[in-house]
Amino acid sequence: MIYSLCYRMSGSAADAEDLAQETFIQAYQHLDAFRGEAGVWTWLYRIAVNLCLNWRKREQRRVHAHQEWSEQEPSTPGENAGRTQQVQEALLKLAPKQRAAVILTTYDGLTHAEAAAALDCSETTVSWRLFAARAKLKRLLKDQFQTGASQ
Amino acid sequence: MNDAELNEILKRAPVPEREADYWARFPGRVMAELERRRQAAPAPAKTHASSAWAWTGVLRMLLSRSALAAAVVVICLGLGFYLGFWRGQRSLSNDPQLAAARKYFHEIEALFPNQVQAIVFDQHGTHLVLAQEPNVPASPPLYLKVCGPKGCQRFVTFSGQQIRVSGDVCDVLADGRGEVLLVGRQLVWSGAEAVAEGGSYQVEARALENHL
Numbered sequence: 001m002i003y004s005l006c007y008r009m010s011g012s013a014a015d016a017e018d019l020a021q022e023t024f025i026q027a028y029q030h031l032d033a034f035r036g037e038a039g040v041w042t043w044l045y046r047i048a049v050n051l052c053l054n055w056r057k058r059e060q061r062r063v064h065a066h067q068e069w070s071e072q073e074p075s076t077p078g079e080n081a082g083r084t085q086q087v088q089e090a091l092l093k094l095a096p097k098q099r100a101a102v103i104l105t106t107y108d109g110l111t112h113a114e115a116a117a118a119l120d121c122s123e124t125t126v127s128w129r130l131f132a133a134r135a136k137l138k139r140l141l142k143d144q145f146q147t148g149a150s151q
Numbered sequence: 152m153n154d155a156e157l158n159e160i161l162k163r164a165p166v167p168e169r170e171a172d173y174w175a176r177f178p179g180r181v182m183a184e185l186e187r188r189r190q191a192a193p194a195p196a197k198t199h200a201s202s203a204w205a206w207t208g209v210l211r212m213l214l215s216r217s218a219l220a221a222a223v224v225v226i227c228l229g230l231g232f233y234l235g236f237w238r239g240q241r242s243l244s245n246d247p248q249l250a251a252a253r254k255y256f257h258e259i260e261a262l263f264p265n266q267v268q269a270i271v272f273d274q275h276g277t278h279l280v281l282a283q284e285p286n287v288p289a290s291p292p293l294y295l296k297v298c299g300p301k302g303c304q305r306f307v308t309f310s311g312q313q314i315r316v317s318g319d320v321c322d323v324l325a326d327g328r329g330e331v332l333l334v335g336r337q338l339v340w341s342g343a344e345a346v347a348e349g350g351s352y353q354v355e356a357r358a359l360e361n362h363l
Contacts, residue, residue, distance in 0.1 A: 004166045013167045024181045025188075027262070032276035040258040087164035106161050138152045141160050 001041075001108060002048050008103045009052035011092045019055060023048040045110070045118035049100045090140040098133035101126050178266065182283050248272070248305060249294060253359055256292055256307045265289065269308040271315075287312075292359040293323065293331060297338075299352040307359055316352070331356035 002023050007016035026047050027034075034043050091099055097119065104115040105126070112130075116123045152160075252272065260267050265285040271278040288311065295306040301317050308314055310325035314333075321335030331342035333354060340354045 003169065007166045013169075016166075017169075017173075021177070021181055021184065024262075025184055028181070028185060028279060028281070031259075031279050034258075034277075040262065044262075083160075084164040087161055091161075091164075102161070106158055134154060134157060137161070138157055141157065142152065 002044060005045065005048050005103055005108065006052055008088070008091055008107065009049070009096070009099060010055060011088055015055065019048065019051050022051055026051065039114075042110075042114055042117045045104060045108070046120060049104075049118055052100070053096050086141065086143075090137055093140060094133050094136060095129075098129045098136075101129040102133045102137070105130060178263065178285060179283065182266075182281065186283075249357075249359075252294055252305060252307050256359060267307075268312045269306055269314055272305040274302050290325075291329070293325060293356060294359040295323070295331070295333070295354065295356045297333075297352055297354050329358050 003016055003020040006019035006023070007013060010016055010019060023044060027044055030047075034040065091102065094102065100119060101115055104110045104118055105112065110118065112123045112126045116126045119126065252270065255270055255277065256267070259270060259279060263281055263285070265287045266281045267279070268282050268287055269280040271280065287309065290309045290311070292307055292309060295308065295314070297304050297306070297316050299317050304316060306314050306323075308323050310323060310331075312323050313320050314323055315321070316333075316335060316338060319335040319337045321333050321338055324332040324334070326332075333340040333342075333356070338352050338354075340352070340356075342354075342356045
């Protein structure tokens, strides 16, 4: 789950591996910060999301990530590969915090309250980020939806 | 396009699979990296010899006002607990710290199955002792509380593991009846009695799971 989160946040499998590993290292090193108020997974998500957000700030590797993604993609055959790439590209076009909100709630199934705990913000903020992200994703993925619907 | 349709499209995008071997080696890589960083870090003025001990600082906590207030509360609670313990008025079964220790243990064990050698609670915070590989034999977790001249430490550990009590490495052994034996250079203690003296130490040991 942490690896998937990191992959969707970074768009790069190699970076996701590093980020997932770093998440567990940070968790180990800062075990005293875990007070047990939230579940351990929420705590791990929080560490992972912060690492991914900092990674985005530190490294402007969006183009590189797309290139790498395209190289990985032959493992997903045919038309699905293009659709998958479109989705990942659309996710990467979101603001990082909006992307994190979408990934946590849509892919990992967190409630808004859990996502808020992981993102260290209020539930209202999560709702707004999701609202904005969904509006943008619908625009970006409109073609894909129309293609799918016509099929 | 509505939200459900958008979700469907989003979920169609899979994450590239890693090989099973990658996940099998993942814990080992994390531990190796931790060890590498530990060795690369400058040695603190006073440190334990064991490489697995990860000491975390409390200074940054003391920097914030809220943390200071929390520290005062913790100190008061600690003092109350200390006095209650030494007077023998309080049993382990009523110890809220035991419940917290159990929660910690289950959370950590879920993260690092068969790697937890000990979880240590002391005045510096919570510390985790993990094996390099997930090869810690499964056995009932034990809860130990050791109070000595330098304060109290609490441990969640297993029979056959070692714990460090005020710098003294002690072997933890438990027999089939759950009686715990603690053997170190300065401390030899048997749990034949519920609470027993171990030189200048006062020790209590119980099965972690029996008191919840």
